[in-house]
Amino acid sequence: MNISLRQLRVFVAVAEALSFTRAGEALGLPQSTVSTQLRELEDALGLRLFDRHTRMLRLTEAGAEILPLARKTLADLDAVVGSSAELKTLGRGRVSIAASSVQAAMVLPRVMRAFAERHPGIRVELFDVSQDEVLSMVHSGAVDFGLGTAFGSSPQELAMRALWHESFFAVLPEGHPLAARRELAWRDLLAEPLIGPRKGNPVRTVLDFALASEGLVLTLRHEASLPLTIAGMVEGGLGIGILTSSMRQLAEALRLQLRPIHRPTIQREVVLVLHTGRSLSPAAKQFSDALIAWSRTASNPSGRAARR
Structure with missing residues (x-):
């Protein structure tokens, strides 16, 4: 028939x-x-x-x-x-994103607000998860795409698009002797009680690899999974934190001092994680484009958001 x-x-x-x-x-x-x-x-x-x-x-x-x-x-x-x-025509739709806790808290809300003003009919759902979960959620199809630190190894089906770079800072409690310096070298910190990300965390992997190439080994007194915990430990007087520039706003809110660390200068790369076997919906494509455009503006040293 x-x-x-x-x-x-x-x-x-x-x-x-x-x-x-x-x-x-x-x-x-x-x-x-x-x-x-x-x-x-x-x-x-x-x-x-x-x-x-x-x-x-x-x-x-x-x-x-x-x-x-x-x-x-x-x-x-x-x-x-x-x-x-x-x-x-983006009259309605849904976008789902998995992001590491720092990006979920300090970066994406700004982009989400601007996006909602232009596309009020589109719902944006944000999952604040660990770095490893960003990969697994994109790979399984639980989310449209992810945002996190560049990973050294990842499933073949995943692709990463560089968005911006973040430098590392020493986070010091008020009155710490090292806060009198404008910047620090990694060797200045080796004898200090340090607080940083756990082994296996992509941020920690970036640090260990870069320092090993200079013959330096990062020994941490305390390890934490979340940057907020690291900042809290510093505020509680447990040592000096190692965080990226995206945490500047939160650290300053806790009245902590941030000093850039050089010799060597180490940066971590923030990437958009995509699944190569799935195309993005019009709504998800529009949001990812908005995020890419925002990252270009935010990466401009003269731009307001460059203080990340």
Whole structure:
């Protein structure tokens, strides 16, 4: 059985107008086309849908039973077409993002607010998770894309797009002797009680690899999974924290002192994590483009957001 949507539209129009001529006018079709489409539909169904008289057209019992089904089919199709148009024009939609805790707290809210002002019909769902979970959630399809530190090794299906770089800072409690210096070298910190990310954390991996190339080994007195915990430990007097520039705003709110660390200068790369086997929805593509555009502005040293 081969029934077209055009045939169903003709059938509904004729049933409502009870006239081939008026139905053709409503559909913008000649009467001959209306008659042909209706006859082909009756042939495909093996049913007579109308009783035809010289000056009268009336639905048969079969036609009366099929009419509401035809109307629902056309209404459902129109709803699908309307929804797809809304999705395409960003009238509505959903974006899901997995981000490491720092990016989720200190970066993405700014982008989300600006995006919501332009696209109020799109819901943005943010998952603040560990660095490792960013990869697994993108890989499994639980989220559209992720945001985190560049990973040395990752599943083949994942691609990473560089967004910006962040430098490392020593986070010191008020009154610490090293706070009198404008900047520090890594060797200045080796004898201090240090607080930083746990082994296996991509940020820690970046640090260990870069320092090893200079013959330095980073020994931490305390390790933590979350940057907020590191800042809290510093504020509590447990030592000097090692954090990236994205934590500047929070550290300053805790009245901690930040000093850049050089010799060597180490940076971690923040990336957009995408799945190569899945295309982004129009809403997710628009948000990722907005994030990329924001990162270019924020990376400008003269820009306000460069204080990350």
